[in-house]
Amino acid sequence: MAPRTTTDRPAGDGAGPDLLMLGRRIRHLRTARGLTLDALGERVGSAPSLLSLVENGRREPRLSLLRDLADALGVRVGDLLADEAPDRRAELEIALERAQRGRLFAELGLPAVKPSQRLPLPVLEQLVGLHREIARRAEEAIATPEEARRANTELRLERQARGNYYGEIEDLAEDLIGRAGYAGGGAVTHRTVARLAESLGFTILHVTDLPRSARTVTDLRNGRIYLPQASIPGGHGLRSLALQAIAHRVLEHERPRSYAEFLRQRVEITYFAAACLAPRSAAVTFLQARKREKDLAVEDFRDTFGLTHEAAAMRLTNLATEHLGIPLHFLRVGDDGALFRGYANDGLPLPQDVTGAIEGQLVCRRWAAREAFARRDRATEFYQYTDTPNGTYWDSVQTGTRGTDSAGTSAGFGAGAFSITVGVPFAHAKWFRGRDTQVRQASRCPDPACCQLPPASLAERWAAGSWPSARMHQQVLAALPRGAFPGVDDTEVFAFLERHAPRAEQGAEQGAEQGAEQG
Template sequence: MASLLSEEPLSLTQELDLIAFGQRLRHLRKQRGLTLSDLGERVGRAPSQLSLLENGKREPKLTLLKGLAAALNVPVEELLRRQAPNRRAQLEIALEEAQRDPLYAGLGLPRLKVSARVPNDVLEHILGLYGELRSRQARGTATPEEARAANAELRRRQRELGNYFPEIELAAAEALASVGYRAGALSQSTVQALVTHFGYTVHTAQDLPRSVRSIADTRNRRIYVKNEQLGMHTPRTILLQTIGHLALGHGKPRDFADFLRQRTEANYFAAAVLVPEKAAASFLTEAKHDRALSVEDLRDVFAVSYEMAAHRFTNLATTHLGLVCHFVRNDAGGIIYKAYENDGIVFPADEQGAIEGQRMCLQWSGRQVFLSPDRFSVFYQYSDSPTGTYFCVAHVDPSRERDFAITLGVPYKESRWFRGRETTNRTKSTCPSGECCRRPPVELAERWDGYAWPSARANSHVLAALPPGSFPGVDEADVYTFLERHA
């Protein structure tokens, strides 16, 4: 209570808080045993006018304000204090402010008029619920730290399961069986049949919001998509991802981690429909027997993007082929957007174990492919690292707004099963620790340290995670090399 009564005098020039003023006026009136009629007679105003003041519906004129102060035998400043005069008034003010909040109004509840008969504990109960409502809304927007932690936990679970989720495989197989799928690449008519099977119709809309790939109208059972292709996210894929949420019984996400889990599961479902487990496992097993495993072939047989084929390979590799592997998607600057591993390779990570937003070693195939004379051809490479030697296949996807490299890698001993194993490309990396490539060469650092002031590009990559450095998101080694070249 002390905090409620520790008040500072206010001047007449301050903005009037009508709700607090009304509560204070009512408190002082009742404290003196006056009715609205009694006070009205003293100031020459009708009781209804004073009632509007007490309810915060009308602002008093200065002359009336002075008259009220005189009638109640208090200084004008006493009426203008912003603090609630007591606990009851504090609760009523808080409830009034809550009901003006668009979040509260969005509940569609009728306005609650508080009478003297409503006990304090009821008001506290309502305000407690309102506080939890605001808290949950705030938790719905993840901080970068929360998002990175959620990604790290998801990746740990994927690693434990070999990135294979049997319940989603089963849901995809049942969906395909329901529309009579037999073999081969999924046709557009089969995708349409799946949409119909789940009770929806498809509608293209060119004015779809830029922040979404699709919108499902659950009331009218419609799915809206744009008729355009964005790399891995073709209309066919987007439709199946949307259907995945329905098939897997997803509800409104509880938090960012739940949102991430649902999105990952829906993506997995779409891939499992487009590249069915039974057919793909049979194809890959035969290719392994022929020592000709290839992401390209998997892509071509099932008519999917290279990225989806590589993703799907990681789903099936451990369970069906007995192989461990890793997957990375990065941009030309080496920034990692997606990653998975169960083969022991060590990705650069922050203190929470998050990989997204970190910069990949310059010697890894995901960056070397951008230096290749033919950057859009499949690039094969052996990479020596502190945890062993890996055989990696990298490919730049040219169908996106920005170029991204997709890398699939396996330990050296497993290279014998893959096409391209005869490559002579080989690099050595000591990342993520050591003097490999994360710091400029000593001679360049000595020459340029303190004389370079780069202006970094805005990083819009996943989770707004920036690699560490004096200028977050800037590769200092590249900056110094550039300056040396142009000095």
């Protein structure tokens, strides 16, 4: 078998030795001993040209050659295979070589610079720094709105395929919340969440100056989780925010490398928080009892476990299919009819754009999610049957109002009045309270004649005799947030952490800085 080259496998991909690192260690040891390639080749019985390929990370040596090289250089084989560069220059040469073999550099169409010994160290430092900055900017700008929508669609379809149920997160959440003292039978208290944090080495602190761009901030160095002093109106409660911060640690998340990974982490931490606030055993016991009584209701589930209506509705989607055998759908719709968040594994024909994304699409005017806004009494749930091209569905809808979106920022998509819908196919309505409603609508969407086109008589009368001034939706012009944690202002966060760091740590750092200045 012919030796592999780095065109067969990238160096450092985990399938074998890091060829660039190996080559630079061999070169470092060779030059340190005053040997030329010819001299080393004579000692190991190999051609200098082969050794040059090895030293440049372009050829993987056979084990026999590796042993001969170790003997000739007076080291062990393990010393050659170490994963640390022998010196700063070798580290920079490896970094430059890797950067110039990558896709980003290839797209620039520039000639490569050979990292030879004749290249001055300051020039090498500058080239590596420039390549790292190019990579950083590329990572920040990687998520176009189209890519983000596709990534979100993939996540939604994945959740749909598994019934929106993540058994491994359920197991972890139930174990941790149980160890923190939750014995079942009701809501998880703030104290229980605090004990859970303490068991993982964190203290929860409430502050008034949390950075505007962050919902929470975790100080990994000092074991602190900073939360606002009050819940976000209509959004996440303080228990949920704390649990989401904890989730990053217990789920062993690393800094997201793409917008898709960022979105996946958000799904996982939200799921973990919900699984802690309505632990599986207690929640399933409650829901199964209500199903037997044919009295399932989101409002009862909400009140029993101390959740927001939206959180209770979403938690129901986690458990209903897996443990109750009920397919269902969930919608969050704005009063303008735009779908903000949706999930369905029951065949409900959700509106989609050409990429398959549902966010921002208008739902049918006949659906319960929009009919609920026409009610005068919005304090209780609204029930409706809707005939669609995919069958008849029963829905339970609760409306609400908020002035901020789920990230806590004012205005924009998701602000204002909204409705939360949980619905099931007609055959499963028998398990729910409100199934006896006489309210019924018929929807032919996505047929434009259903509700997207005005009646012909009105169009004929007003099409040429009207000129409305459209309200501008500013969010369509906003750039997608950038950075490893999109939308987070690092300057604000780091200044906040510095402000709140324990005084002992601040004093130690100041002392170190003074010592460095004196040195």
